[in-house]
Amino acid sequence: MSYLTLLLTYAALPRTQADTTIFDVSGYPHYENVCSNVLAFYFDPQREHGLGSLLLDGLLNALDYPQTEPVQLQNIWREYSTLRGGRLDLLIKTDRYLIAIENKIFHGLNNDLNDYRETVQHLADPDVQPIYLVLSPRPLTLPPDSGFKNLTYGQLWQEVKRLLGFYASATTQKWLSYLYDLMTVTTATGNEAMEFTEREQFFIEHHPMLVQLQQEYTAFQRKLASQLTQLQQQMDDGIKHLTQLDKRWIYASNCLVHDFVLTGHKIAFDLYIKPDGWTLQLFGRNQTSQQFLGNRIAQRLQTPIVDNNRFVIGTWPLQTPLDPIRDTLSEWMNWLDAQ
Incomplete structure (x- = not known):
């Protein structure tokens, strides 16, 4: 194949462009702290997003805790200090539950879940049910004695989307867009098997000639x-x-x-x-x-x-x-x- 044929073949490929999220623009598409901060914002019904208890209700439904009446958020903490000096990503206190969330986007799970569980047990009032949760893009195998349950972002977002129609009318397009961006970055973290577009398949198939073309173009630029x-x-x-x-x-x-x-x-x-x-x-x-x-x-x-x-x-x-x-x-x- 000549260079001209190669370029004409490339030019004939369909144009595709992945949607850019606000997290991509900020330069932090998959940072756990950033995602946890945004989660804390949307978990709080009183914040400016106007979606009320959408995320909190979606989370409880996904964990098989369906609610006959809305729970009342009392407090939410980020990086809560545990009894042994650890840092729990999210701790959510409602009138009926004390929810511990460890957010795992990329890194392996090497946290002291027993420390987290003991901390929550120490804080929980007798009439409040503790919930121990690891939130992750892909299913994780947790120690059987940890008391923690694994919930994937896909499972969470499935419930959130199912409930969204009841809450969307009270918010603005801006906060909906940011929520959809959060859904995108937490379900496309690069841990899945790589998929390639037709254009990317072209790069794979013609890699040797493209490398040669790049080398010759670089030599041409040096000449200029x-x-x-x-x-x-x-x-x-x-x-x-x-x-x-x-x-x-x-x-x-x-x-x-x-x-x-x-x-x-x-x-x-x-x-x-x-x-x-x-x-x-x-x-x-x-x-x-x-x-x-x-x-x-x-x-x-x-x-x-x-x-x-x-x-x-x-x-x-x-x-x-x-x-x-x-x-x-x-x-x-x-x-x-x-x-």
């Missing part, structure tokens, strides 16, 4: 970068007289940067070389500098081209010799230095 370095070296002597040139460097291997400071205004030249050609841009590094630059350029160009708040001074095809690019860059830097 060498052109930028060569142009920089050609300009070494020609910039010594520029009194307001502050510094210059090559950024990300494909952009030659010249920074000027004129009466406190910071002006930059960015000369890019990319597979689609050369581009020379001029811009101010802050609002006042950009305004200063705009006033100066208006004296020279009647209708300047502006792209993403940058003035486009020139573009050239990739095959262009260095001389005209260097001359344009030098001419504009000399003009700016004289301002």
Whole structure:
């Protein structure tokens, strides 16, 4: 298969994009503490989510504790200190139950469940029933003498979704969306067998050729970068007289940067070389500098081209010799230095 055929085959694949959750955006998609914090928020009927006792009722139903009347939450603790100095992820006190929840997203279960159980027994009033629970994405085998029951997130969410219609009208789309995000990240933790999209199957099937293509493209990028370095070296002597040139460097291997400071205004030249050609841009590094630059350029160009708040001074095809690019860059830097 040729590279062209490979690319055409790839282009013909259907586009797929996984939904991004608020946890992905925050950078903490599967952290146990983050999930426990969000659970504590939704377990509290008085919080701003407006879903009342939805999660608490769903949890009790999933544990085979159906309620003839709503339970009354009295308190909820995060990282509760146990008798032996441990930390229990969630402790929920209601008028009828004292619920200990150990939340396990990724890590193996190596907690002292006996310590947790003894702590709850020590706290529980005679008329309150203790409940010991390990909440996890996948089923776990627990020590038979621990007193703890394992509940998967899938089992919890099944009950929550079944009850959701009774509570959803009192909340807003924002809190529903966040709850659905929590459901997503706690049931897709990477512990399951990997499944691949058609596009990912393409990567697997054509991996050797893709690696070769990537290597050759990297070599091509190095070739472009060498052109930028060569142009920089050609300009070494020609910039010594520029009194307001502050510094210059090559950024990300494909952009030659010249920074000027004129009466406190910071002006930059960015000369890019990319597979689609050369581009020379001029811009101010802050609002006042950009305004200063705009006033100066208006004296020279009647209708300047502006792209993403940058003035486009020139573009050239990739095959262009260095001389005209260097001359344009030098001419504009000399003009700016004289301002």
